Amino acid sequence: MSKLIMNRRGLLKSGAAVGAGVALPTIFTASSAAAYTNEPTGGAVTLGFNVPQTGPYADEGADELRAYMLAVKHLNGEGDGGMMNTFSSKALQGNGILGKKVEYVTGDTQTKSDAARASAQSMIQKDGAVMITGGSSSGVAIAVQGLCQEAGIIFMAGLTHSNDTTGKDKKANGFRHFFNGYMSGAALAPVLADMYGTDRAAYHLTADYTWGWTQQESIQAATEAKGWSTVANVLTPLTATDFSSYVAPVLNSGADVLVLNHYGGNMVNSLTSAVQFGLRDKMVNGKNFEIVVPLYSRLMARGAGENVKGIFGSTNWHWSLQDEGSKAFVKSFGEEYGFPPSQAAHTTYCQTLLYADACERAGTFNPCGVGEALEGFDFDGLGNGPTHYRAEDHQCFKDVLVVRGKENPTSEFDLLEVVQVTPRAQVEYAVDHPMFAGGALGACNPGS
Amino acid sequence: MKLMNDRTLLIIFAAFVLAAPLIFAPTGAAYPDLLQRFAIYGIFAIGFNILFGLTGYLSFGHAAFLGVGSYASVWMFKLLTMNIIPALILAVVMAGLFSLIIGYVSLRRSGIYFSILTLAFAQMSYNLAYSVLTPLTNGETGLQLRLDDPRYLDGASVEGTLPSTNLFGLEMKEVFWNPNILGYDLQFNYGYYVCAVLLIASFYIAMRIFRSPFGLMLRAVKTNQNRLRYTGINTRPYTLTAFVISGMFAGLAGGLLATMDPLAGAERMQWTVGGEVVLMVVLGGMGTLIGPILGAVFIKYFENIFSKINEGVLHSWFAIMPEWLDNTLVAIVSPFVGKGWHLTLGALFMIVVIFLPGGLVDGAKRIGGWITGANRRKAKAEAE
Amino acid sequence: MDAILLQLLNGLDKGSAYALIALGLTLIFGTLGVVNFAHGALFMIGAFIAVSFSKLMEISKITIDPDKVDFLGNPAKIKTPYVIEWFGNFGHWLVEWSVPVSVLLAIPIMILIGIIMERGLIKHFYNRPHADQILVTFGLAIVLQETIKLFFGANPIPQSSPDLLKGSVDFGVLVGFAENTIIYPLWRLVYFCFSAVLIASVFAFLRFTTFGMVVRAGMEDRETVGLLGINIDRRFTIMFGVAAAVAGTAGVMYTPINPPNYHMGMDFLVLSFVVVVVGGMGSLRGAIAAGFLLGIMESFASMPLIKDAIAAIGLPSIDQIIIYLVAVVVLLVRPRGLMGKAGVMEE
């Protein structure tokens, strides 16, 4: 720990302000003179890590922040280099980005779009951040993405699963590595059909807001294509904490599968209720009743405890993967912090590396140049197999994991087992797919 | 008794507000977005104080009007023009109408019953805005400008880019002067000055209301509503007017938020935001002119600056100390800053309520009284 | 029919949770005249007593198992809780029954916390305006929940009920319906019974003990009782402790229903205030009635049938706003809530 602190201190020393100033001084330069917003002029470049530090997603935000700090270390040539060694692009030298030392500022999104934008604004206007990344919900991601577009800053989305982030709300300055609701559906449906048969009747409980709707739509379409029927889709209030009154009627509805389109605290509570009601012990239509949670997060799954056992879902990445990239990352992260990284940590680490690499390849921090370097970029070695950053909507296409709650976990981190790695080809879709239609990428904005 | 007359107070206040980008520079808060937020939440708090500070009616529902103002102005930007004037006008009008309806119903009750009614309305607005009203509010994501918005009054904009909000061509986000004074990089932008002018105007209006017969009646409502009725005053229209005025201030603040940053999110309607303005007013000093603005600045400063102090920043502060001391200090301080800023704010808030019922203004007065008192004692001692 | 019965059952169950919190809130308001926004935090602290106790039970002796490896490839550590090592079967029993056992632990701890809160803070606010009371207890609630977050993190921490009380019972079969029509989780039934017993004992305590009689008289008219030479203040302090214990044990028992997290108190707080106000400030019976009323209304509003019917007349997602809608209607029709007294909290 002491070594780490020394490093971190050394890293920050150059920009330290002691005395009345509360935070780092700005390296903001006269905006009229710069070619683009916050062009770094000194020997350092500042990245903005905007994650939830208060509110229900604070633990995920903390894990993202750990990954960011690890990525900064690796970029600056400290530590073991992590996935930089397995990354297919070799542009990164371990000497910062474009020879400039990487510094960072952090902020609290509070998982509120307003607070997230205020925090991002302060990073842009006060701290001179040239890239913003992070977030743990789609509402926040889309809000901050919009802000970055207007300010002329690159936004590397963190944990955001809504189709809209790279669908109708896509922006030229925004990029998403994480997968989305459509991909979850496309990856899950075949596995579900294999495991549970093709003549299933599904009952959906759906969080009543944009993410829930797109998620539900995706899963319904994908499962119906496999022959399932949909008995009902009941919307549940965002603020609900007790789902018993929604779960209670399920068993008598003729459905034999319950799909919980919930995330975070909602997911934990609805899954707990569903298991409490004994749904999984029942037989309906001559079949065993099953529960599906389309989007899994290991951190949140811990909150549901033993209730996740045997329940299918999808995830972007899992630490038990055995490819070289994943192993390198888990080792690096595990040695630094003492426990394996979450998928939120993985995606944010990747995004930081991808951004830095794009800057190197483009030879500039100019958002337009960086964007160009990222668009259509093919890479490998970051834990998800061969991956493609699509130019038309700035969405990454890669393999998706179908996971199941483990029956006999060996440790508190060992909650999920990977059932199948759904190949990329199976989850790809056209840019103008109706679930993603309605937005325009626009032109890249370099700011002032 | 009075330290200064109203005109002097107004002039000092205006000078302070106009020079804020310079004054706040040493505190790390002198960047446009935060300064704008200071001013906007100042307006929100000033308006809320007209209701809560004068009449004593504690509303938890004013966030709803903030949200309505934001939605109204973003719709103006989407449909009509990027000029901020129509957007702000519609924001104030819509918030006024909304508060008229909610106020009319809620003011049939008083005390905590009134508080819970306003809270219920705010929560209903929030829940609906987040989900059911998504076509109108864009739900979770918040209402944003889009490339395909019609904007009937504005001509075609540059292909593929969103236009900026402006006041007859002056772009809100444009920094028009960027000097370096005393080693600080200062940013003067149009957006802040629009907010500043409106803040000064709001302050002036509040001051006039405080000194007017209308304001006197509102204060009378707070101290003895019963007596007021038997004095021939119909209290309901007075409280309703105060409610609507404060709602319109909230609408203006909401409109300004959307003007400085064209996004309207449902979270703005949540009761916790309504609770935040209560905190601002109480923290600053309820029923005082300057208190609500102090409270707003205090809380927003906390939210935006304190929350950004991470362990790295702390280490840089204590870098000159020996390592063991550095680590100890960081370990002690870090739970209270960065991700722990809520904890510190809650504790400070308790301290203020317990020891300074009159808020920061009260505290300043006490310190002032203590200093002058000490001087007097000193003078007396010398005389003897 | 069966669907309605099921939701009625569900409503009673939800209502019992609301009623329990509202009961404590009303006890404090009725006796001390203080509006306690930190009451939700007491509920949350109760839940975290259960969490702490089970963590305590899980403190383990670590042995190295050379045959297995952890995620980094190092030899795996095997954990054996000390209680099991020391007490064998009784240790197993303790781990499994940690939630009900925590109730016993929570009662003295919560009473103590309640008394400290009253003596240390609330006492100084008796003569301050209600707004000040709301604000200081609100600040306290933030401090308490952030402190819990500091130690336990933001994510929910699951607690399991004893194996004996896991799973569900098929009620429908007992009363002659088809299989699988009315099933209900056992632990929720336990919670309902627990609430009923707790509510009944608070009422019995107030009605049949001398202590309770003095407190009730004090709720009616504080000054008169003071004149009788009875130290009503001390009794009120104890009452605060009792209210805290009610909230805390309610929190402990709630943990297997939904995994506790640091903000569960705030989630319940707004709701329980609505309950108290709908019931009428200061009325214990009102609080109970309103708790059950709102629980049942909420359950009915979440039925797909009713949601669709109301959406058809232009009010989609009625379940989002039902609680608040009921509150608005009740307050407009009955100015002081269902059973409120005149002149209470109206200034």
Add this chain to the structure above:
Amino acid sequence: MGILEVQNVNKHFGGLHALNNVNLDVEQGSVHALIGPNGAGKSTFLNCLIGKLKPDTGSVKFNGEPVLGKAPHEINQLGVSRVFQTPEIFGELSVFENVMIPCLAHRDGAFKINAFSMVMKDKEIRQKAEDILEDMGMKDKMNLHSGSLSRGDKRRLEMAMCLVQEPKLLLLDEPTAGMARADTNNTIDLLKHIGETRGITKVIIEHDMHVVFSLATTISVLAQGAIIAEGLPEDIKGHPKVREAYLGEAEV
């Protein structure tokens, strides 16, 4: 025709017949005292007059205009002011502000948005308020916080607040309740002074016979919700029914 005419007013509270066919006729310029033992219904009656309670049946006319069903502020605007048993003032405001509020209510009516004029620069209101405080002998206290006044001063202030409205009818609900003898005498002098200078019609509810017989021109006696006697003070003093109603109260 009297300034205040009350006809056949009845009021029930559950099974209690609180007011039983009460009739009252108050002459212009008179001081009409309403006396009766505890629980006779005096306060209920007064509350019916000012709009706080609505009687079950009967009519109340002020200057020939029916006032039943009107809100308290409307009745006040007709020219009826009231002094409460415990002084009701605006405790958080200064004495001067306390007096200005009724001035404004008198001039501007029940509701006027007057948000941009300065109350302290309103010469007319200031003058009136100062005059009445002068008249009441409270001018030296006009900048004090009214909540800190003595009880006697609070009563005086409340009286000033009523008088500054130039009411046609002043209702006084036990104006000397709980006062020491000296204060009571002061209040009597004050009321006499008002009577001499302003000639306002007054209805006084009073327990203290000393006050009643010092001031009243007419007395009505209320017992168990009904008027049992009415007449000049001298007549009432010896009235057998009154003695019966007041049995045990030595003062009569």
